[in-house]
Amino acid sequence: MAEAKPTPQDVLHRIQHTPPRSDWMETPVEIRKGMYCYAANPKSVATLGLPHPHAWNPVEDDWHLPENWQQILHEGFKERLERFRSFKVFMDICVRCGACADKCHYFIGTGDPKNMPVLRAELLRSVYRNDFSRMGRLLGKVNGARPMSFEVLREWWYYLFQCSECRRCSLFCPYGIDTAEITIMGRELLNLLGLNIDWIATPVANCYMNGNHLGIQPHAFKDMIDFFVDDIEEKTGVRVKPRFMEKGADILFITPSGDVFADPGTYTAMGYLMLFHYLEEKYGLKVTWSTYASEGGNFGFFTSHETMKRLNAKMYAEAKRLKVKWILGGECGHMWRVIHQYMDTMNGPADFLEVPVNPITGTRFEQARSTKMVHLVEFTADLIHHGKLDLDPRRNDYLKVTFHDSCNPSRGMGFFEEPRYVIRNVCNHFYEMPANTIREQTFCCGSGAGLNAGENMELRLAGGLPRANAVQHVHRKYGVNMLACICAIDRAALPALMDYWVPGVQVTGVHELVANALNLPGQNERTTNLRGEEFEELMAQAEGQSDEG
Amino acid sequence: MGEALFARIAKERAPLLSLWFDAALEGYARDTASFLKDRRDPFANPVGHHTRRGLERLFDELVGAMDMEAVTQALDPILRIRAVQHLTPARAVEFLFRFKRILSERFGAAPRSAEAAGLLFELHERIDRMVLAAFDVYMACREQVMELKANEMRQRTFRAFQRAGLVRPEHEKAPEADGE
Numbered sequence: 001m002a003e004a005k006p007t008p009q010d011v012l013h014r015i016q017h018t019p020p021r022s023d024w025m026e027t028p029v030e031i032r033k034g035m036y037c038y039a040a041n042p043k044s045v046a047t048l049g050l051p052h053p054h055a056w057n058p059v060e061d062d063w064h065l066p067e068n069w070q071q072i073l074h075e076g077f078k079e080r081l082e083r084f085r086s087f088k089v090f091m092d093i094c095v096r097c098g099a100c101a102d103k104c105h106y107f108i109g110t111g112d113p114k115n116m117p118v119l120r121a122e123l124l125r126s127v128y129r130n131d132f133s134r135m136g137r138l139l140g141k142v143n144g145a146r147p148m149s150f151e152v153l154r155e156w157w158y159y160l161f162q163c164s165e166c167r168r169c170s171l172f173c174p175y176g177i178d179t180a181e182i183t184i185m186g187r188e189l190l191n192l193l194g195l196n197i198d199w200i201a202t203p204v205a206n207c208y209m210n211g212n213h214l215g216i217q218p219h220a221f222k223d224m225i226d227f228f229v230d231d232i233e234e235k236t237g238v239r240v241k242p243r244f245m246e247k248g249a250d251i252l253f254i255t256p257s258g259d260v261f262a263d264p265g266t267y268t269a270m271g272y273l274m275l276f277h278y279l280e281e282k283y284g285l286k287v288t289w290s291t292y293a294s295e296g297g298n299f300g301f302f303t304s305h306e307t308m309k310r311l312n313a314k315m316y317a318e319a320k321r322l323k324v325k326w327i328l329g330g331e332c333g334h335m336w337r338v339i340h341q342y343m344d345t346m347n348g349p350a351d352f353l354e355v356p357v358n359p360i361t362g363t364r365f366e367q368a369r370s371t372k373m374v375h376l377v378e379f380t381a382d383l384i385h386h387g388k389l390d391l392d393p394r395r396n397d398y399l400k401v402t403f404h405d406s407c408n409p410s411r412g413m414g415f416f417e418e419p420r421y422v423i424r425n426v427c428n429h430f431y432e433m434p435a436n437t438i439r440e441q442t443f444c445c446g447s448g449a450g451l452n453a454g455e456n457m458e459l460r461l462a463g464g465l466p467r468a469n470a471v472q473h474v475h476r477k478y479g480v481n482m483l484a485c486i487c488a489i490d491r492a493a494l495p496a497l498m499d500y501w502v503p504g505v506q507v508t509g510v511h512e513l514v515a516n517a518l519n520l521p522g523q524n525e526r527t528t529n530l531r532g533e534e535f536e537e538l539m540a541q542a543e544g545q546s547d548e549g
Numbered sequence: 550m551g552e553a554l555f556a557r558i559a560k561e562r563a564p565l566l567s568l569w570f571d572a573a574l575e576g577y578a579r580d581t582a583s584f585l586k587d588r589r590d591p592f593a594n595p596v597g598h599h600t601r602r603g604l605e606r607l608f609d610e611l612v613g614a615m616d617m618e619a620v621t622q623a624l625d626p627i628l629r630i631r632a633v634q635h636l637t638p639a640r641a642v643e644f645l646f647r648f649k650r651i652l653s654e655r656f657g658a659a660p661r662s663a664e665a666a667g668l669l670f671e672l673h674e675r676i677d678r679m680v681l682a683a684f685d686v687y688m689a690c691r692e693q694v695m696e697l698k699a700n701e702m703r704q705r706t707f708r709a710f711q712r713a714g715l716v717r718p719e720h721e722k723a724p725e726a727d728g729e
Binding site for chain 2: 032034101102107108109110111112113116224227231261263266434436437454455457458461462465466469470473495496499500501
């Protein structure tokens with residue numbers, strides 16, 4: 001008898017909607033457009049003298065690797081295990097408790113289980129067990145071990161460049177395993193094969209050759225600052241006079257080049273210029289800029305320890321040459337992790353400089369006694385605390401501000417109160433995002449650690465979702481319309497994130513807010529903010545919005 | 550028309566929504582799906598939160614006024630998330646079709662009367678309209694992602710140079726409204 005004809009209902013019920021379950025090691029990696037950054041330009045890799053510069057494409061089957069690439073990786077792995085005890089410990093002690101699993105913004109946003117920090121680390125651990133542990137060699141997959149293969153390499157590359165080294169996961173690890181350190185090591189190993197991304201390699205080469213990530217030559221750097229001078233004069237009636245490479249100045253100021261060349265960071269840079277002008281007029285403080293040390297950021301940090309050290313050294317070389325007393329650093333994120341956690345070991349102690357003392361208030365910055373480098377926001381907070389700035393926060397009354405803690409200053413150096421103190425003194429309307437999204441638990445912008453390219457926009461938007469979601473909450477609840485931050489990557493990356501998830505919220509650096517509130521000696525009536533927007537219109541708009549609310 | 554079946558469906562709001570939410574998570578890996586389902590904090594789990602809230606609003610429109618503006622607003626957060634994730638366009642909107650199956654499993658696939666058939670047809674037609682709206686939302690999000698890719702560099706760096714007069718000769722000056 002012929003088989004009964006199935007009913008549509010039967011057919012419907014046979015369809016499986018759930019993806020097949022397979023072990024993570026058996027799930028092949030798919031390098032998806034929008035999630036990865038383009039491969040490094042070999043010229044940039046060669047400029048830095050890094051190994052194996054070559055042209056390659058992540059989506060092709062042949063990455064043009066050196067013949068002995070597995071041996072290179074094995075030896076590189078071994079060398080780092082011997083050199084960095086933390087790396088060895090992190091490879092050994094994870095008990096896979098899962099506390100970190102749902103804490104990564106990339107996992108939360110993309111839903112890809114290999115973005116769970118524990119699995120990202122397992123990418124390296126699986127090879128570690130195979131190559132360096134007897135049990136792993138004996139038991140193989142049962143022990144979570146696997147040999148290095150091209151498939152594994154592809155997986156390493158794809159997922160190690162989906163980690164922004166933000167360290168949120170490490171906050172929840174009962175053993176304190178720092179997945180960022182594992183990513184750092186993994187990226188170093190990839191660099192041994194010339195497998196960097198271009199958004200990192202070319203800025204690093206630019207910085208090495210021209211002084212800043214964007215490769216702007218000294219005259220263009222000065223031209224941009226001169227333009228800011230004209231712009232400030234137009235808006236305030238005061239012509240500020242920045243100093244460049246001035247020997248014997250009190251302080252050398254270094255900020256990420258993004259502040260000088262990319263909106264909205266440019267307005268923050270104008271804020272720096274206005275503050276320094278004020279301090280010189282009122283208190284005679286001489287701050288100098290440098291076109292040689294014209295980059296506070298350090299994408300070398302995302303390449304290798306040695307590359308980070310080479311870029312960092314320029315700051316100190318310039319401070320020494322100019323014979324300044326100490327260094328003041330602008331609003332940056334990873335720059336501060338480099339200074340706070342690595343600089344002293346790499347290039348310190350900077351004993352040719354003085355322990356930073358604010359000459360206006362007498363405050364001695366003990367925390368910077370070895371690095372000799374102070375964050376501008378703590379410097380400004382100190383000035384405000386001692387009543388040294390003439391501020392009119394009413395000029396920021398059209399703003400409802402929230403603050404995004406950048407990962408590195410917050411988790412990397414415990415820098416929570418100073419930016420809030422400054423904002424509260426220059427703005428009358430400040431609102432915090434929910435507690436589990438700020439301070440040490442802050443969510444990354446989704447674009448850190450060199451991942452703020454354009455081609456990986458899907459990754460950035462998905463990874464930035466937890467941050468944007470918290471901004472959306474205060475936008476809806478309090479009418480927040482300005483997201484303040486103290487990191488140049490944030491200023492570059494967050495506007496796109498806000499456009500996509502929370503339209504109506506703009507992005508600013510803290511010193512743009514400071515400058516709009518700061519009364520300069522001899523200023524005009526100040527009818528516009530630094531963006532050239534009329535205060536009268538902005539206030540009227542804000543009143544209209546709160547009436548509606 | 551539609552009251553009887555719609556009222557029965559509305560009465561079972563919570564269990565039906567629970568099934569619909571599970572169905573909406575089927576495009577995700579198992580570990581991810583259990584996280585999206587179990588973690589209730591909206592700030593620790595925005596994908597789960599927005600998906601759940603969106604489905605609730607869609608459910609209410611489905612058995613209620615079926616106001617297309619409200620439907621689009623409910624779809625937006627769900628599709629906005631899916632447009633930047635690994636889901637294909639078909640996978641991204643599939644959860645809407647899945648509600649038909651959930652309904653047939655719960656209330657039976659074959660209507661017992663002409664009236665019931667009419668109501669079921671109406672319900673399916675409403676879901677189809679939601680699917681069409683979902684295509685529009687999904688595509689608008691994808692287009693926005695592409696625009697952000699294309700314009701970000703220009704808006705950031707190029708505009709800073711442009712303002713400084715460092716990149717563009719005067720005769721090529723663009724209209725004021727350009728790109729703002």
